Amino acid sequence: MTFEEKSTWAVAAVTALVYGWYFIKILxxxxxxxxxxxxxxxLLAAMVGVFVVLLIVSHAVITSVAASTGxxxxxxxxxxxxxxxxxxxxGYVLGAGMLVMLFLAVAETEYFWIxxxxxxxxxxxxxxxFGIKIVLYRRxx
Numbered sequence: 197m198t199f200e201e202k203s204t205w206a207v208a209a210v211t212a213l214v215y216g217w218y219f220i221k222i223l224x225x226x227x228x229x230x231x232x233x234x235x236x237x238x239l240l241a242a243m244v245g246v247f248v249v250l251l252i253v254s255h256a257v258i259t260s261v262a263a264s265t266g267x268x269x270x271x272x273x274x275x276x277x278x279x280x281x282x283x284x285x286x287g288y289v290l291g292a293g294m295l296v297m298l299f300l301a302v303a304e305t306e307y308f309w310i311x312x313x314x315x316x317x318x319x320x321x322x323x324x325x326f327g328i329k330i331v332l333y334r335r336x337x
Contacts, residue, residue, distance in 0.1 A: 199262050200275040201333040206254040208326035214247045215319045222312060231308040240315070278332045286325030293317030 218239070225234050271279075296317065300310050 198275065199269060200271050202258050203255065204326055204329045206258055207251060208323065208330065210247065210250045210254055211319060211322055211326070214243060214250060218243045219316065231306050234308060236308060274337060278329050278337055281332065282325040282329035285328045286321045289324045290317065290321035293321060
């Protein structure tokens with residue numbers, strides 16, 4: 197497994213865990229409380245902070261293990277092509293999601309739903325990107 201693939205797995209796992217926890221928590225709150233009363237901004241900011249810290253820690257661990265075992269090699273043409281293709285597909289998901297955002301804004305939906313839909317769309321696009329990249333690493337490009 198190349199360094200780039202390990203990085204992709206780590207970022208995908210951290211993204212799924214942190215944002216999965218956030219969405220479970222916030223949608224649970226929305227089921228019990230009117231959304232106008234939910235204070236999601238602080239939780240959202242804290243979650244982003246936790247996400248950044250976990251990304252830094254996971255990359256530091258992967259880099260130190262790769263450096264100590266001699267398993268660190270720079271990205272090659274295959275890594276670059278996989279990264280580019282995954283980004284293209286994720287970009288399509290993000291673009292389609294922006295149509296959802298446009299609809300929510302035109303419909304004058306509450307800010308809670310607009311903010312969380314925007315976050316959800318960005319997370320979905322990233323997870324699709326990571327998923328495509330992992331499949332391409334596993335099955336070949």
